[in-house]
Amino acid sequence: MNTAVRKSLLSEPPESGGMLFGWTVEQYHDLINCGGIPENPKTELIDGLLIWKDRAKAGEDPTTVGDRHRIAVTKLGQLAPQFLALRCFLQTQQPIAIPPNNEPEPDISVIRSAIDDYLDHPAGPTDTIFVLEVADSSLRRDLKVKLPIYALAMIPEYIVVDLQNNVILIHRRPEAEHYAEVIKLRSGDILELSAGGSNHVAVTVSSLLG
Numbered sequence: 001m002n003t004a005v006r007k008s009l010l011s012e013p014p015e016s017g018g019m020l021f022g023w024t025v026e027q028y029h030d031l032i033n034c035g036g037i038p039e040n041p042k043t044e045l046i047d048g049l050l051i052w053k054d055r056a057k058a059g060e061d062p063t064t065v066g067d068r069h070r071i072a073v074t075k076l077g078q079l080a081p082q083f084l085a086l087r088c089f090l091q092t093q094q095p096i097a098i099p100p101n102n103e104p105e106p107d108i109s110v111i112r113s114a115i116d117d118y119l120d121h122p123a124g125p126t127d128t129i130f131v132l133e134v135a136d137s138s139l140r141r142d143l144k145v146k147l148p149i150y151a152l153a154m155i156p157e158y159i160v161v162d163l164q165n166n167v168i169l170i171h172r173r174p175e176a177e178h179y180a181e182v183i184k185l186r187s188g189d190i191l192e193l194s195a196g197g198s199n200h201v202a203v204t205v206s207s208l209l210g
Contacts, residue, residue, distance in 0.1 A: 022048040024100045041093070041105075046145065048101040053093075054138035055107075058164055062137060068163050069107075072134045072208045076108045079193070079201050086195040088129060089115050095122040096131065098153045104146060108132040112196060129196050130157035134208075139164050148177035157194060166209050 057066030080090040110129040135142040150158045151174040158171040171179035192200040
């Protein structure tokens with residue numbers, strides 16, 4: 001288990017909702033399949049901990065979903081047909097299995113191949129073209145906790161829509177627990193979302209920042 005990530009999670013305030021179990025991805029799936037725990041769309045497995053997703057506006061009730069977060073995720077979800085046309089697919093708040101201890105459910109991920117190829121298992125790091133988190137109250141977790149998980153898994157691109165600072169951060173070239181390249185986009189720029197190879201789907205930064 002990644003001690004640095006674990007300490008980072010445990011140092012978060014209680015309202016972030018960590019429940020200390022230390023599960024592996026396999027144990028987590030077994031517990032859900034046998035009815036030991038309910039499958040809950042509001043939680044995700046991070047470094048062996050079952051963690052409440054944080055989609056709130058900074059400073060507001062952490063159990064709520066911020067309006068800007070909701071709108072950004074909805075607009076990104078509307079791009080799904082464009083990815084299907086490029087022989088990959090966009091999924092919203094669905095799991096990426098990163099054994100042994102992580103199964104995050106990023107706000108957006110784009111996955112290689114066809115949806116039906118994953119009927120009996122979630123996508124893994126080698127299946128994933130990029131992951132994207134819309135970050136408001138969750139900004140610290142997305143940059144300090146999830147980033148090293150994605151980098152260690154060698155997910156090639158990690159995008160953070162930073163609603164606190166009104167920028168989009170594109171992380172590329174994973175190396176150990178970080179990404180060697182970080183690009184910052186602002187309103188007026190165009191975000192080109194990779195669909196694999198030289199294919200991209202474009203969206204304006206201003207449409208996501210609101």
